[in-house]
Amino acid sequence: xxxxxxxxxxxxxxxxxxxxxxxxxxxxxxxxxxxxxxxxxxxxxxxxxxxxxxxxxxxxxxxxxxxxxxxxxxxxxxxxxxxxxxxxxxxxxxxxxxxxxxxxxxxxxxxxxxxxxxxxxxxxxxxxxxxxxxxxxxxxxxxxxxxxxxxxxxxxxxxxxxxxxxxxxxxxxxxxxxxxxxxxxxxxxxxxxxxxxxxxxxxxxxxxxxxxxxxxxxxxxxxxxxxxxxxxxxxxxxxxxxxxxxxxxxxxxxxxxxxxxxxxxxxxxxxxxxxxxxxxxxxxxxxxxxxxxxxxxxxxxxxxxxxxxxxxxxxxxxxxxxxxxxxxxxxxxxxxx
Numbered sequence: 561x562x563x564x565x566x567x568x569x570x571x572x573x574x575x576x577x578x579x580x581x582x583x584x585x586x587x588x589x590x591x592x593x594x595x596x597x598x599x600x601x602x603x604x605x606x607x608x609x610x611x612x613x614x615x616x617x618x619x620x621x622x623x624x625x626x627x628x629x630x631x632x633x634x635x636x637x638x639x640x641x642x643x644x645x646x647x648x649x650x651x652x653x654x655x656x657x658x659x660x661x662x663x664x665x666x667x668x669x670x671x672x673x674x675x676x677x678x679x680x681x682x683x684x685x686x687x688x689x690x691x692x693x694x695x696x697x698x699x700x701x702x703x704x705x706x707x708x709x710x711x712x713x714x715x716x717x718x719x720x721x722x723x724x725x726x727x728x729x730x731x732x733x734x735x736x737x738x739x740x741x742x743x744x745x746x747x748x749x750x751x752x753x754x755x756x757x758x759x760x761x762x763x764x765x766x767x768x769x770x771x772x773x774x775x776x777x778x779x780x781x782x783x784x785x786x787x788x789x790x791x792x793x794x795x796x797x798x799x800x801x802x803x804x805x806x807x808x809x810x811x812x813x814x815x816x817x818x819x820x821x822x823x824x825x826x827x828x829x830x831x832x833x834x835x836x837x838x839x840x841x842x843x844x845x846x847x848x849x850x851x852x853x854x855x856x857x858x859x860x861x862x863x864x865x866x867x868x869x870x871x872x873x874x875x876x877x878x879x880x881x882x883x884x885x886x887x888x889x890x891x892x893x894x895x896x897x
Contacts, residue, residue, distance in 0.1 A: 600707040602715050610635070610668075614715065618707055620687075620699035627708070629716065630664055630674035640721035640895035641712055642667070643675045643704070643745075645730035648769055650680040661881040666888075671897050673716050677704075682774025684766065685733040686793065688781045695776040700733075705741040723891045725749040727880040729769050731847070732757065735795035735854075738805050747806035747894025749887040751880045752843075754850035755809075758794035765846060796850075799857045806894045807865035808887040809854060812873020814845030820874045840874035847875070866890055 599619055606613040614627040632639035644663065646656045657663045658676060667674050685700035692698070713720055724745040726734035731753015738748045756762040763778075763785060770776045782789040791797050816824075816837065824837035848869065858865050868886060873879045 600711065602711050605715065612716075616708060616711060618699070618703045620702040620707060621697050623697075625703065625708075626678040627712075628658070628676040628678060629712075630667065630676070631716070632671045632673055633669050634671060637671065638717050638719045639671045639673050640719045640723065640897060641673045641675050641709075641716065642891065642895065643677070643722065643724045645677065645685060645724070645726035645733060647726075647728035647730055648682060648773055650683065650685075650730075651676065651678040652681050660877040661884075663881060663884055666885065670892075672892075672895060673712070673718060675712065682770050682776050684729055684736075684770065684781070686736065686781060689783055689789065690780045692776045692780040695770075695774060695780075698781075701737060701740050704737050705744060709744065719896070721746055721895045723747040723749075723894045725751070725884065725887070725891065726753065727751040728753065728843075728847075728875065731755075732766075732795065735802065736793055739795060739798045739801035742801050742804065745805065745894075747808070747891045748802075749808040749883070749891055750810070750851075751883045751887075752811045752847045752851075752875055754847050755795040755854040756797075756850050758790040758797060761846070762794065762850065763790065765850070796854050796857050799854070799863065800861055802858070802865075803861070803863050806890050807858070807863075808868070808883075808890050809851050809865055810868035810870075810879075810883045810887070811848040811851040812844045812870045812875075812879055813848055814841045814843075814874060815872050816841055816874050817872045819878075820872075820876070823876065823878075824874075837874075840876055844873060844875040 597619060598617060601617050602614055603617050603624055604615040610631045612629040612631060614629060615624040616627050617624050644657050649655045664674060680700050682695050683698040683700055685704065686698065687701040688698040709722065712718055722745050724734045724737060731750040732755060734748050734750050735755055738745050754762060754765045757766050767778050770778050770781060782793060821837060824840055825833040827833060828836050855867055868883060
């Protein structure tokens with residue numbers, strides 16, 4: 561064989577080896593992303609009497625979400641789904657409906673699936689723009705409005721009717737979720753939530769919760785202060801989308817009762833009890849101002865709602881449990897029970 565031909569063969573072999581190596585490296589580096597995405601699905605159900613512990617894979621968040629369900633009093637018959645959202649720690653700690661109240665006992669004799677999501681601390685149950693180094697990937701709006709409802713309807717043999725309640729930070733979230741998909745939730749109750757998030761007061765409330773308490777970054781959530789996403793997710797600005805939803809809005813004035821003072825001072829030693837009392841007063845006064853602004857906007861649009869603004873009351877669980885009882889007829893009406 562001529563020398564030029566040998567050189568050509570050698571060059572081809574070298575090119576082939578290099579190409580094979582490059583493809584191998586690319587396969588190793590990109591192997592995970594090359595795998596097909598998994599569809600949203602209920603991946604496991606563990607039954608403990610009337611409590612079902614579900615794992616639901618979220619395609620949007622690429623992970624399993626824990627959903628606890630208290631089944632209806634008559635499990636042989638279809639029942640609606642009542643979503644109960646927790647506050648800032650999203651049920652990951654002890655600040656939850658299940659741990660802090662007797663809400664599940666109150667609902668035990670009712671023909672309803674009580675849906676209790678676990679997870680999403682500090683997220684406001686929103687769809688975030690970017691993954692957060694501290695709080696991770698949050699696409700809760702997509703999960704609650706698109707992924708979860710049909711999966712629960714199938715798994716629980718639901719009637720297809722839904723209601724939604726939330727407190728504190730999730731008192732904002734429930735209004736956002738109702739506006740994200742009008743008609744999905746027939747009745748919505750917001751207890752001590754701040755409905756406005758796009759104005760300076762509302763932004764500070766969100767930043768206080770997400771950044772100061774949960775360690776996240778609101779720029780990963782809605783972007784910088786001038787980003788249109790703040791207004792796009794503001795329940796007051798988008799209040800027209802609440803038309804046709806049964807609404808219950810409640811908050812206290814922030815003025816503490818004797819029982820409130822005793823609760824805070826006994827709940828933490830020394831000066832910390834006083835600090836917590838001040839926070840309970842200040843946060844509830846702020847949510848009351850937000851709720852009053854929501855009422856003014858709904859009134860201007862001739863959108864009816866039921867309001868409960870109490871002359872006393874700070875930011876803690878006994879008031880939210882009482883509000884649940886008082887709002888139950890409205891919630892039940894939306895679920896046709």
